[in-house]
Amino acid sequence: MSSLRLFHKIAALVIIATFLSVVLFGSISYFIFKDELIEARATEARSLAVFASDEIKNPLYFLKYDEMEETIKRIKENPNVESAYIMHADGRVITDGTDENVHISQIFTDDFTRRSIKSDDVLLEIHGSVMSVSSPITITEKIGILRIDFSLSELNLVLSSLTTNLGLIAIIICAFFVGAGFLFTRSLLNPIENVKNAAVEIAGGNLDKKIEVTSQDEVGQLASAFNEMGEKLKEAYTSLEQKVCERTDDLQKANLDLEFEVEVRRRMDHELKKAKDELELKVEERTHELKTAFDSLKSLDDLKRDIISNVTHEIRTPITIIKGALEILELEEDPEMRKRLINTSRDALKRQNMIVQDLIEAVKMQGGAISRELALSKLDVESILSLATIEFKASAFDKGIELISKIDRDLPPIRADQNKLKHVLRNLLSNAIKFTEGGRVTVKAKHKNDEIEFCVEDMGIGIAKGVHKSIFQPFFQIDSSPTRRYSGAGMGLPIAKNIINEHGGRMWVESTTGKGSRFYFTLPIDKEE
Amino acid sequence: MAKILIVDDEPEIIFLTAKMLENEGHIVKGVKNTAECFLELEREIPDLILMDIMIPDDDGWEACRKVKSDDKTSGIPVAMFTVRSSEDSIEKSYKEAGADAHINKPFYKKDLLNTIENLLKKKAT
Numbered sequence: 001m002s003s004l005r006l007f008h009k010i011a012a013l014v015i016i017a018t019f020l021s022v023v024l025f026g027s028i029s030y031f032i033f034k035d036e037l038i039e040a041r042a043t044e045a046r047s048l049a050v051f052a053s054d055e056i057k058n059p060l061y062f063l064k065y066d067e068m069e070e071t072i073k074r075i076k077e078n079p080n081v082e083s084a085y086i087m088h089a090d091g092r093v094i095t096d097g098t099d100e101n102v103h104i105s106q107i108f109t110d111d112f113t114r115r116s117i118k119s120d121d122v123l124l125e126i127h128g129s130v131m132s133v134s135s136p137i138t139i140t141e142k143i144g145i146l147r148i149d150f151s152l153s154e155l156n157l158v159l160s161s162l163t164t165n166l167g168l169i170a171i172i173i174c175a176f177f178v179g180a181g182f183l184f185t186r187s188l189l190n191p192i193e194n195v196k197n198a199a200v201e202i203a204g205g206n207l208d209k210k211i212e213v214t215s216q217d218e219v220g221q222l223a224s225a226f227n228e229m230g231e232k233l234k235e236a237y238t239s240l241e242q243k244v245c246e247r248t249d250d251l252q253k254a255n256l257d258l259e260f261e262v263e264v265r266r267r268m269d270h271e272l273k274k275a276k277d278e279l280e281l282k283v284e285e286r287t288h289e290l291k292t293a294f295d296s297l298k299s300l301d302d303l304k305r306d307i308i309s310n311v312t313h314e315i316r317t318p319i320t321i322i323k324g325a326l327e328i329l330e331l332e333e334d335p336e337m338r339k340r341l342i343n344t345s346r347d348a349l350k351r352q353n354m355i356v357q358d359l360i361e362a363v364k365m366q367g368g369a370i371s372r373e374l375a376l377s378k379l380d381v382e383s384i385l386s387l388a389t390i391e392f393k394a395s396a397f398d399k400g401i402e403l404i405s406k407i408d409r410d411l412p413p414i415r416a417d418q419n420k421l422k423h424v425l426r427n428l429l430s431n432a433i434k435f436t437e438g439g440r441v442t443v444k445a446k447h448k449n450d451e452i453e454f455c456v457e458d459m460g461i462g463i464a465k466g467v468h469k470s471i472f473q474p475f476f477q478i479d480s481s482p483t484r485r486y487s488g489a490g491m492g493l494p495i496a497k498n499i500i501n502e503h504g505g506r507m508w509v510e511s512t513t514g515k516g517s518r519f520y521f522t523l524p525i526d527k528e529e
Numbered sequence: 530m531a532k533i534l535i536v537d538d539e540p541e542i543i544f545l546t547a548k549m550l551e552n553e554g555h556i557v558k559g560v561k562n563t564a565e566c567f568l569e570l571e572r573e574i575p576d577l578i579l580m581d582i583m584i585p586d587d588d589g590w591e592a593c594r595k596v597k598s599d600d601k602t603s604g605i606p607v608a609m610f611t612v613r614s615s616e617d618s619i620e621k622s623y624k625e626a627g628a629d630a631h632i633n634k635p636f637y638k639k640d641l642l643n644t645i646e647n648l649l650k651k652k653a654t
Binding site: 309312313316317319320321323324325327328331337341344347348 | 539541542544545546548549552583612613634635636637638
């Protein structure tokens, strides 16, 4: 139902309403009219029957058949009368108007007759399209019945033609109302249609659409309201558009800024990453360096502790010996023992002195004092070497060592501090002899570039490759602690090396354990001519 | 009176210390490292051990621990006999090595003799 257009709805309503009302009206009229019509006829019939029965009184009493026939004939002249009968009071028909003059003695057997026989009143009944009226014929008592049957067909015709007319009228009225309704609906619906179309258009985008306001009634008001709404919509839409434009602009700007920022950030991130990588690398390097430094510091620390222990031991042991010897000496009477004790003390003292001397040298070296005082002079190599070796000839011989020189011919003179050089040679030679049991110690010298290269070679116990550098460090001992055989504070080589370095030369060792050692050092040639 | 074992790598120290103790009537034997010390302990149990700490490639403290942990030798009083006089060293001798005494070098004769006497007295009880 809801899909039907408004017009259809109204049309249907109108038609149904009209039809129903017409039908109702028509039916009511029809029936009222029919009743009235029939009533009229009935009244007519009754009067006629009464009048006629009155007239028939006499003829019937005196049985004047001709008069009775006449009356019936006259009655039957009425076009509506179908048949008429005069009957005895018991229902025997006397005459029915036909000329046959038949004395019909039949007794009507229908109910109406029976009732008429019984009744003393005027009876009127309708059976089908026949209106039957019976009137008693009475003088002092009922002597007969007059019955007239009227045909209602004429009536029916009238009624049917009435019905037809009514029908036509109904149709005309319907049509009229439908037409009117149509026009009315149109006039009503048109504006609504307009509003609808206008709304569709506005919805479609045309915000300027306006409706023509043609009346002041509700439809017109609707139209005005609609127009207003359209206006407002347009305003709102326009301002919204503006706002959107503005926002879009803002957003675009912001977007550009953002892009810029993002780019900047990206670059920064890249830089940061680079920096981070570099940093990590550096950190790794530093960590490695630190670790190495720490390790060497630790070993230095250990070395320091060892050195300190060594030095402490070295210093305290001779003192202990001397002290002990003196205390025993105090109470000792045996001269042999006394001599021994005194000698022991003397040796311990010498030992102590050496250590103290070395320590002083070490301190001086730390302060750099040793290096400033070189008394340089031109020296002949051969002479200085022979001077040094002579000192050791005796102790070498004692140990069964052959001490020889292998000096190149025509060596140029060197520039050096004689005393210091002697100290160096002394140290190297004493070491060579000390660490050798038999065999040979050789002193060599040769000319190399602008230097003289010296070498002190022995066939002693040799020096392990791992400690070739360490032996030139202060306090380093071959066996990390003094024994009777190799005493000393471990300062000889460091001092010697220092002296040579100060002259502008170099000192190093070539050796393997068990295969002897070769200590080299170089000194510059005297360049002054 | 007592048999004393000295463990020290300096022969002169052994000689002088032994002389001091022999003058008091003790019998003294000297060895130059801890290995020889343990060999000697196998042979004969002394009444006292004087143990040097700083013998090269050797460990006096460790040797003292070993002596104290072995049932056979744990009853021998051990005196650490050394140049190492720091508080740490003294503490280590008593606490870690389980020594009965700690004698610093250089020493006074009477200090040495007193300490030894005390240790021997304690052992006797």
